Amino acid sequence: MKLFASLTSPYARKIRVILAEKALPFELVVDSPWEANTRVPTVNPLGKVPALVTDAGDIFFDSPVIAGYLETLDAAPRLLPADALAAVRVRQNEALADGITDAAVAALLESRRPDGERSEREIARQLEKVERALVELERRAASRDWLDGDRMQLGDVAAGCALGYLDLRFPKLDWRGRHPALAALAARLFARPSFTATVPPAG
Ligand SMILES: N[C@@H](CCC(=O)N[C@@H](CS)C(=O)NCC(=O)O)C(=O)O
Structure with a gap:
């Protein structure tokens, strides 16, 4: 999967921390949505990072949704309770x-x-x-x-x-x-x- 992120975005950092905690492999696409040549709007019409493109081609944003998706991958540690x-x-x-x-x-x-x-x-x-x-x-x-x-x-x-x-x-x-x-x-x-x-x- 690919994560579109800027290195200063705290929302993108949240997802990068989760990916690291779960040791999930991903490609980091560093892209600032504030730059004129940004590709972020091609994956997120809202033009914001983070945005995640899964191997199956699904695109998920914003960060709470991405965090929810990553939880479905069943990779330890779980960051949400089952209840x-x-x-x-x-x-x-x-x-x-x-x-x-x-x-x-x-x-x-x-x-x-x-x-x-x-x-x-x-x-x-x-x-x-x-x-x-x-x-x-x-x-x-x-x-x-x-x-x-x-x-x-x-x-x-x-x-x-x-x-x-x-x-x-x-x-x-x-x-x-x-x-x-x-x-x-x-x-x-x-x-x-x-x-x-x-x-x-x-x-
Ligand atoms: N609620 C969103 C907020 C995302 C967000 O605002 N990201 C900022 C970077 S810190 C952004 O991409 N801003 C570009 C813009 O507002 O055009 C999330 O949790 O992902």
Whole structure:
């Protein structure tokens, strides 16, 4: 299978971490959807990464859908529980973490708009979402090693990618200072080969 990804995309990183954890072979097609000559729209009409092309020719996006597909391949470790309701709870943590990324991306894009078009109020509004969601994720991470159960699952992977993205784009945010359980969770995740192999390049 082929994964269309940019090296800085936190959503693509989530999928690359999952592929590494499950030791699933794949071809990485590095393609930034922001470039004029991008091929991403040929696989994803929304023009976003990640997008996955399976060996059977199916195309899957966005990252939660790809994560769901990879789970069907039955490759260990399982990152979603077999029980349907327990799986929804894990996916809720994934959505919370992805939502942190969504708001951080929105704040970054707003901050890059030219003088006169940029809204500091909108940046602040998005960063308030980030902080509220961090508070909730911290509550869910407190007094335990992983967000769900006694092993790393999809919510943890998504949380690690969201927190890594904050480190990349908002290094002065000091989320570790305010959220010690998330700091411990991130340290646990960032030590794994799947995370060290997918650290985003600066820029
Ligand atoms: N919800 C999507 C978000 C994907 C996304 O926004 N990817 C960004 C890269 S970080 C992108 O491709 N943006 C290009 C664009 O918005 O045109 C997912 O989880 O895959």
